[in-house]
Amino acid sequence: xxxxxxxxxxxxxxxxxxxxxxxxxxxxxxxxxxxxxxxxxxxxxxxxxxxxxxxxxxxxxxxxxxxxxxxxxxxxxxxxxxxxxxxxxxxxxxxxxxxxxxxxxxxxxxxxxxxxxxxxxxxxxxxxxxxxxxxxxxxxxxxxxxxxxxxxxxxxxxxxxxxxxxxxxxxxxxxxxxxxxxxxxxxxxxxxxxxxxxxxxxxxxxxxxxxxxxxxxxxxxxxxxxxxxxxxx
Numbered sequence: 001x002x003x004x005x006x007x008x009x010x011x012x013x014x015x016x017x018x019x020x021x022x023x024x025x026x027x028x029x030x031x032x033x034x035x036x037x038x039x040x041x042x043x044x045x046x047x048x049x050x051x052x053x054x055x056x057x058x059x060x061x062x063x064x065x066x067x068x069x070x071x072x073x074x075x076x077x078x079x080x081x082x083x084x085x086x087x088x089x090x091x092x093x094x095x096x097x098x099x100x101x102x103x104x105x106x107x108x109x110x111x112x113x114x115x116x117x118x119x120x121x122x123x124x125x126x127x128x129x130x131x132x133x134x135x136x137x138x139x140x141x142x143x144x145x146x147x148x149x150x151x152x153x154x155x156x157x158x159x160x161x162x163x164x165x166x167x168x169x170x171x172x173x174x175x176x177x178x179x180x181x182x183x184x185x186x187x188x189x190x191x192x193x194x195x196x197x198x199x200x201x202x203x204x205x206x207x208x209x210x211x212x213x214x215x216x217x218x219x220x221x222x223x224x225x226x227x228x229x230x231x232x233x
Contacts, residue, residue, distance in 0.1 A: 065119075065196060066223035067215060072118025072196075075215040090118040094212060101211045113212045119196050120214035126202035127190060130160035135198050137221050153217070157192045157201040158182050196220050 065072075073090035077083055083096040095112035096102060105111060108125045115121065123129070132153065141152040151159070158178035165176045185191070191206040194217030201217075 066220050067118075069118050071223070072215050072219075075213060075219070076115055076118060076120075077213050086112070090115050096211060098211065101207055104205050104207050113208070115214070118215070120212060120216070122193050122202050122204045122209065122212075125208055126193075126204050127188075128161050128164070128203040129200060130157050130164065131200050132156040132160055135194060135201075135217050135221065137218050137225070137227070139192075139194070139218065153194055153201065154182070154192050157203075158185075160201075161203070194218055198224075 069090075076090045077085075077094050078089065079085055081097065083094055083098070086093040086095065093112040093114050102111065105113075105125065110124055113120060113122065113125075133156070135153055135156075138150070138152045139154050141155045142150050144150055155178055158181040161181050162176040162178050165181075166174045170176065185203060189206050190203050191209050192201045193204050193209055194201050196216055196219070198217045198220050
């Protein structure tokens with residue numbers, strides 16, 4: 001397969017054009033205070049998070065993160081006309097009032113996305129998961145001043161997934177390349193989410209990734225390097 005190496009993303013239309021609203025507007029200035037018990041959407045019933053199924057957000061130790069809980073929660077959505085939390089902000093499920101996004105979620109049997117300790121959990125809607133070496137603030141590949149190729153997070157993830165699919169003989173093939181993966185993920189409207197553990201990446205639907213505001217791996221790396229973090233776009 002002769003596919004040119006892709007080192008940059010095709011410019012995307014604005015979030016508001018694609019989603020019908022701008023997820024940046026869901027961000028509030030301050031999170032709610034921490035509570036030991038969080039009310040669910042059912043009157044009189046409480047959510048016991050200790051009994052929830054363990055997922056990625058439960059396996060990420062907040063002591064290993066460079067951001068504070070306050071910083072992470074400030075990059076989560078807020079209650080409003082576009083959506084609402086089932087319980088506490090940043091510690092429960094966020095549900096959107098957006099038919100297109102909800103249709104995408106329904107394909108995975110979901111009606112929202114969970115957050116824990118201010119960390120988003122896209123694992124239930126992930127098509128693939130890989131571990132990469134040397135996650136950086138650079139999602140896209142680039143060249144240094146000497147013209148040397150520097151692989152970005154997305155290319156590293158594509159390489160790892162190609163190795164994984166070759167072992168599995170995905171679609172009967174054992175010659176997947178990172179450029180094949182890049183082409184496939186774009187055709188299927190998927191994007192890589194860099195997790196807050198700064199090691200793992202998950203391949204998730206772009207529409208879902210963009211709709212649920214969050215911090216992530218690049219945010220943590222920027223905090224580690226004393227740079228400003230930001231929405232994991």
